[in-house]
Amino acid sequence: MAEQQLALRVEDVTKRFPGVLANNxxxxxxxxxxxxxxxxxxxAGKTTLMNIIYGLYKPDDGKITINxxxxxxxxxxxxxxxxxxxxxxxFMLVPxxxxxxxxxxxxxxxxxxxxxxxxxxDRKRIAREITQLAxxxxxxxxxxxxxxxxxxxxxxxxxIIKALHRGAEILILDEPTAVLTPQEADELFDIMRSLTQKxxxxxxxxxxxxEVLAIADRITVLRGGQVVGSAIPxxxxxxxxxxxxxGRDVLLEVEKSEAMPGDVVLDVTDLIAEDDLGHQVxxxxxFEVRAGEILGVAGVQGNGQREMVEALTGLRRAVGGHxxxxxxxxxxxxxxxxxxxxxxxxxxxxxxxxxxxPFTVADNLVLNAYHVEPFSKQFFVNRAAIDANADRxxxxxxxxxxxIETPASSLSGGNQQKTIVARELSHATVKLLIVNQPTxxxxxxxxxxxxxxxxxxxxxxxxxxxxxxxLDEIMGLADRIAVMYSGRIVAxxxxxxxxxxxLGLLMAGAEVSSxxxxxx
Amino acid sequence: xxxxxxxxxxxxxxxxxxxxNILIPILAILTSLVVVAGVIALSGANPLEGFMGLxxxxxxxxxxxxxxxxxxxxxxxxxxxxxxxxxxxMFNIGVEGQxxxxxxxxxxxxxxxxxxxxxxxxxxxxxxxxxxxxxxxIPGWLKARTGANEVITTIMTNYIILRIINWLISPNGGPMxxxxxxxxxxxxxxxxxxxxxxxxxxxxxxxxxxSWLASATGSLHWGSILALIMAVIVFVLLxxxxxxxxxxxxxxxxxAARYAGVNVERTMVTTMALSGAMAGxxxxxxxxALTHYFSTGFNVGYGFDSIAVAMLGGLHPAGVVLAAVLFxxxxxxxxxxxxxxxxxxxxxxxxxxxVLMFVAADLIVRQIYRIRVKPADGTTPVSATVQTAGESG
Numbered sequence: 057m058a059e060q061q062l063a064l065r066v067e068d069v070t071k072r073f074p075g076v077l078a079n080n081x082x083x084x085x086x087x088x089x090x091x092x093x094x095x096x097x098x099x100a101g102k103t104t105l106m107n108i109i110y111g112l113y114k115p116d117d118g119k120i121t122i123n124x125x126x127x128x129x130x131x132x133x134x135x136x137x138x139x140x141x142x143x144x145x146x147f148m149l150v151p152x153x154x155x156x157x158x159x160x161x162x163x164x165x166x167x168x169x170x171x172x173x174x175x176x177x178d179r180k181r182i183a184r185e186i187t188q189l190a191x192x193x194x195x196x197x198x199x200x201x202x203x204x205x206x207x208x209x210x211x212x213x214x215x216i217i218k219a220l221h222r223g224a225e226i227l228i229l230d231e232p233t234a235v236l237t238p239q240e241a242d243e244l245f246d247i248m249r250s251l252t253q254k255x256x257x258x259x260x261x262x263x264x265x266x267e268v269l270a271i272a273d274r275i276t277v278l279r280g281g282q283v284v285g286s287a288i289p290x291x292x293x294x295x296x297x298x299x300x301x302x303g304r305d306v307l308l309e310v311e312k313s314e315a316m317p318g319d320v321v322l323d324v325t326d327l328i329a330e331d332d333l334g335h336q337v338x339x340x341x342x343f344e345v346r347a348g349e350i351l352g353v354a355g356v357q358g359n360g361q362r363e364m365v366e367a368l369t370g371l372r373r374a375v376g377g378h379x380x381x382x383x384x385x386x387x388x389x390x391x392x393x394x395x396x397x398x399x400x401x402x403x404x405x406x407x408x409x410x411x412x413x414p415f416t417v418a419d420n421l422v423l424n425a426y427h428v429e430p431f432s433k434q435f436f437v438n439r440a441a442i443d444a445n446a447d448r449x450x451x452x453x454x455x456x457x458x459x460i461e462t463p464a465s466s467l468s469g470g471n472q473q474k475t476i477v478a479r480e481l482s483h484a485t486v487k488l489l490i491v492n493q494p495t496x497x498x499x500x501x502x503x504x505x506x507x508x509x510x511x512x513x514x515x516x517x518x519x520x521x522x523x524x525x526x527l528d529e530i531m532g533l534a535d536r537i538a539v540m541y542s543g544r545i546v547a548x549x550x551x552x553x554x555x556x557x558x559l560g561l562l563m564a565g566a567e568v569s570s571x572x573x574x575x576x
Numbered sequence: 577x578x579x580x581x582x583x584x585x586x587x588x589x590x591x592x593x594x595x596x597n598i599l600i601p602i603l604a605i606l607t608s609l610v611v612v613a614g615v616i617a618l619s620g621a622n623p624l625e626g627f628m629g630l631x632x633x634x635x636x637x638x639x640x641x642x643x644x645x646x647x648x649x650x651x652x653x654x655x656x657x658x659x660x661x662x663x664x665x666m667f668n669i670g671v672e673g674q675x676x677x678x679x680x681x682x683x684x685x686x687x688x689x690x691x692x693x694x695x696x697x698x699x700x701x702x703x704x705x706x707x708x709x710x711x712x713x714i715p716g717w718l719k720a721r722t723g724a725n726e727v728i729t730t731i732m733t734n735y736i737i738l739r740i741i742n743w744l745i746s747p748n749g750g751p752m753x754x755x756x757x758x759x760x761x762x763x764x765x766x767x768x769x770x771x772x773x774x775x776x777x778x779x780x781x782x783x784x785x786x787s788w789l790a791s792a793t794g795s796l797h798w799g800s801i802l803a804l805i806m807a808v809i810v811f812v813l814l815x816x817x818x819x820x821x822x823x824x825x826x827x828x829x830x831x832a833a834r835y836a837g838v839n840v841e842r843t844m845v846t847t848m849a850l851s852g853a854m855a856g857x858x859x860x861x862x863x864x865a866l867t868h869y870f871s872t873g874f875n876v877g878y879g880f881d882s883i884a885v886a887m888l889g890g891l892h893p894a895g896v897v898l899a900a901v902l903f904x905x906x907x908x909x910x911x912x913x914x915x916x917x918x919x920x921x922x923x924x925x926x927x928x929x930x931v932l933m934f935v936a937a938d939l940i941v942r943q944i945y946r947i948r949v950k951p952a953d954g955t956t957p958v959s960a961t962v963q964t965a966g967e968s969g
Contacts, residue, residue, distance in 0.1 A: 391836075409835040410832070
């Protein structure tokens with residue numbers, strides 16, 4: 057194709073970090089008006105490449121051409137001036153400011169140039185410009201709204217507007233759907249299409265295969281810092297892409313036999329819990345989990361799942377309702393007591409709760425069992441037993457670590473998660489397994505492994521409560537699916553034959569009617 | 577991937593880690609000495625002579641060594657107290673006050689009770705430990721109960737205890753005053769509560785020749801031995817006991833500790849109580865071994881200076897002992913240095929301050945000596961840099 061058709065061209069770019077070749081001789085180009093998906097696992101080099109394009113890193117080798125002109129980007133301001141805009145996975149917005157203020161932040165316009173830094177801000181002008189951009193690209197947003205009051209999907213639009221307002225012609229969207237419901241994601245895709253129709257070009261970074269196939273014009277796959285392949289959606293499949301990403305054949309669907317539910321293990325009635333600010337965010341939740349089944353709780357993040365799990369595990373005091381574990385009332389019990397009865401918990405935040413990062417892998421593998429035999433006796437811990445346990449679990453759960461003495465902070469996210477899963481599943485007496493977002497941010501290989509282990513636990517008669525924002529994960533693993541919205545379970549349906557679209561609507565709060573509830 | 581590690585390579589790993597851990601403190605000390613050499617030179621004296629004087633005063637002969645050991649001892653106790661607290665995530669600024677509580681309680685037991693020898697001593701030291709422990713537990717309890725920042729509350733408890741002690745020993749009707757003296761000081765403790773001197777003429781280790789210390793007989797007390805024993809006890813406590821595991825877990829991540837079933841609030845109080853008790857023993861030892869009474873202006877500053885000792889020692893008992901020796905030696909050698917070369921004693925304070933600065937802001941040292949990877953992660957620079965390379969999202 058003609059050179060001037062290309063919005064961006066990256067040639068032979070190499071970037072080394074001490075001990076790592078993060079980008080190895082990468083070639084990548086972006087046509088005008090194109091959505092080019094960049095697919096790859098964590099550590100594949102996507103973020104490094106984007107940071108190079110955005111001027112945050114300087115490549116050791118290779119060249120970058122924007123609109124046919126070879127450029128050297130010294131910092132993000134350089135990149136912005138040349139029409140590159142980035143929407144980060146974690147929004148860079150100030151919650152207590154309005155949309156207008158956020159858009160002008162760092163690029164403030166004043167009503168007069170007299171005493172520039174002290175002159176009044178020209179909010180009206182910016183607001184007008186925002187409305188113009190919004191109309192042009194179908195990005196509905198109220199310029200005077202405070203960002204903290206906006207739903208996540210709208211906040212993302214503000215980020216896009218912010219980039220457009222700075223004159224972005226090339227948009228980099230980093231994992232933009234991670235925080236969205238399926239419907240919100242569809243809306244985002246509409247926006248992306250309308251942007252490209254108006255001549256903008258988009259680099260779409262993701263690890264979700266379905267989305268890539270749905271929206272991208274072209275796909276480039278990175279692995280180990282190298283481009284390992286490219287494809288056009290119409291000529292490839294999820295399976296092929298996944299294999300390219302991982303470098304071997306992978307199982308996307310978990311193989312599992314039919315569940316054989318036994319006795320009720322966990323019984324929750326009318327559970328009410330508050331968040332840290334005292335808002336009631338779990339508002340009368342009831343469900344039960346039986347031995348040998350996986351109950352999946354689907355829902356967009358922030359609908360009370362975290363507080364519910366914390367109440368179930370004793371980390372948060374329930375305000376009302378009853379929790380019964382194996383016949384014992386644990387509504388007011390301490391975490392240790394709940395663990396001792398036979399509950400295991402893979403927490404949502406592996407850095408905040410799941411691991412003590414500076415501790416060794418060995419110590420982390422006994423984080424909630426160090427006080428019992430054989431890991432300790434009377435007052436003293438038994439190093440030999442702790443190390444033997446670590447040697448065994450590291451092998452069994454394929455935790456890739458230089459040694460069991462390595463601090464957990466040095467492991468990759470996938471191996472950190474495997475460490476937690478290993479610890480939680482290795483309790484001899486586990487009867488209930490609560491797993492919250494077990495595979496967030498993990499590579500396909502680790503996801504496959506952890507999914508297998510969860511199903512295996514179920515087959516061994518463990519009652520599993522799975523909470524995940526990834527609908528695919530819920531649909532792939534669960535035997536029954538409960539949808540949580542705004543602190544309530546709005547529906548519970550068998551996974552067999554569950555309709556993806558309808559679950560998505562339920563997650564978004566639509567269609568909350570008795571008709572659905574009767575499906576139980 | 578290595579899943580099973582041979583004991584030998586594990587030892588090698590530990591050695592490398594230890595070397596990595598002591599590298600920064602050593603470089604911090606060297607850098608401080610270089611800077612101070614410049615300061616001495618600016619003041620017109622010869623830095624080399626100054627350092628020689630400092631060295632002779634600290635290690636020149638048996639008496640100097642004994643003096644250094646005596647000066648080192650309170651730093652060890654206070655440094656260990658801070659090690660326990662810092663490892664438990666409690667920034668205990670109150671060691672100074674807890675040290676005083678230990679002194680004053682031990683003094684009280686020493687002169688107000690009549691007990692047989694040895695027993696009197698043990699009761700006095702235990703009293704100091706309990707007093708310091710209770711005094712330390714108060715800010716711990718306040719934090720556990722109300723979330724009150726322990727930095728603020730320990731500073732306040734320091735002021736409170738200073739005022740209480742001033743009243744206790746005030747010559748104008750203080751209940752612990754020495755009626756025979758017009759100065760603010762307590763009566764002397766009974767000799768039954770004295771912490772005795774080590775008599776080197778009676779000690780005959782077959783494997784060590786201590787005769788060179790014989791002149792020091794009558795100037796080294798058993799408190800120094802107790803300090804070393806305490807260092808071992810603190811190591812065992814922190815790294816070999818259930819309680820130590822809990823203290824360190826709470827210290828790094830209270831949220832993970834709660835998840836793991838630790839009673840975080842109770843552990844906070846326990847940590848502060850143990851820290852305070854260690855400081856209290858240190859205070860008791862100073863009175864029972866050296867002065868035998870308590871007066872104002874006595875042993876001021878160990879609680880604060882030992883923050884530097886604990887940091888320099890890497891919050892590890894062995895490191896604390898070494899760092900305490902450094903500080904003790906500087907205290908001991910400063911006088912000789914000043915007498916011989918005219919370099920003022922305060923230079924020592926500058927060195928101590930610089931050392932603390934370079935250890936606390938270790939980035940400066942890393943920049944000067946171009947040390948890249950943190951020693952704690954030094955075993956796996958590859959994955960450590962992968963993370964810093966920003967591929968975590």
